[in-house]
Amino acid sequence: xxxxxxxxxxxxxxxxxxxxxxxxxxxxxxxxxxxxxxxxxxxxxxxxxxxxxxxxxxxxxxxxxxxxxxxxxxxxxxxxxxxxxxxxxxxxxxxxxxxxxxxxxxxxxxxxxxxxxxxxxxxxxxxxxxxxxxxxxxxxxxxxxxxxxxxxxxxxxxxxxxxxxxxxxxxxxxxxxxxxxxxxxxxxxxxxxxxxxxxxxxxxxxx
Numbered sequence: 001x002x003x004x005x006x007x008x009x010x011x012x013x014x015x016x017x018x019x020x021x022x023x024x025x026x027x028x029x030x031x032x033x034x035x036x037x038x039x040x041x042x043x044x045x046x047x048x049x050x051x052x053x054x055x056x057x058x059x060x061x062x063x064x065x066x067x068x069x070x071x072x073x074x075x076x077x078x079x080x081x082x083x084x085x086x087x088x089x090x091x092x093x094x095x096x097x098x099x100x101x102x103x104x105x106x107x108x109x110x111x112x113x114x115x116x117x118x119x120x121x122x123x124x125x126x127x128x129x130x131x132x133x134x135x136x137x138x139x140x141x142x143x144x145x146x147x148x149x150x151x152x153x154x155x156x157x158x159x160x161x162x163x164x165x166x167x168x169x170x171x172x173x174x175x176x177x178x179x180x181x182x183x184x185x186x187x188x189x190x191x192x193x194x195x196x197x198x199x200x201x202x203x204x205x206x207x
Contacts, residue, residue, distance in 0.1 A: 002128050003032040004088055004108040012041065015105045015135060018081030020045055021073070022054035022107075023095060025087035034108070038086050041107070052080040060091035063098070070098075077102075089126030089134060089141055096139020096179070103183055106134045136188050138179035145172030153189075 006012075022042055026033060045051040053076030057069050070077065077083065082103040085092045088110045096104040112128040125144040133142055133151060143149045147165040150173070157164030158171035180186045 002088060002126075003111040004034065004086070005111065006034040006037045006041065006086070006108055007106075012084075012107055015084070015107075016045070016050060016082070017103065018050070019052050019079055020050050021052050021077050021080035021083050023060065023083060023085045023087070023091075024054065024056040025060040025085070025091045026056055026058060033086070038107075052076045060085070060087050060094050063094060066094065066098070088128070089132060089144075092132075092134050093126075093139055093141060096134070100179070100182060103185065104139045106132045106139075108132070136191065137176045138183060138185060140172065140176045140179055142172055142176065145175060147172075 022045070024033075024038055026035075042051065042054055053073050055069055055073060057066060060066050077099075080102075082105060083095060083099060084105055084107045085095050086107045088108070089106065092104065092106040109130055109132050110126055110128045111130055126141070127143045127149075129143055134140070142151050146155075147163050147169060148155060154171065154173035154177075155164070158174060161171055161174045163169040163171050177186075177189075180188060
């Protein structure tokens, strides 16, 4: 099981850039989703004239289902400058892969709880490590996309874009660089790496 917790208002405000389309995921019944807070955020963005549209869907990590749902909102999505995803890290990575040319941000942090974990057919994974890095890395998780789980950039051992540890695995930071370049956000690599507060994992899991 896992908990998705909405990021602070200050953090979300710093992410919002222009018009926003929101995707809520209510798929995993074992997941705690901040539904009340999410609706409040949506109403605030709508009141500010920043919301182009929003959907609530089951299992963002089912790409076929998601594609059908999003097709009905293509005009609202095209109008938006960014997509704000309220889900675990798997959902954010799925949306970021689908919209390679648009800014996709995680509105939630994900924390683990003991018990059964959901299963996704996708290659993406979420380690439920608390303070999510996806907004700094173009929607590609450095924890799971990098064999060494490096959060401060490439190790220097990759060759021809492939991982030095697993030759069949593409270097996660090569992928991150390409994605950021594609959406014109290479400037985020100049930001100092945030220091993770591991105490929050214990605090949230005790709730």
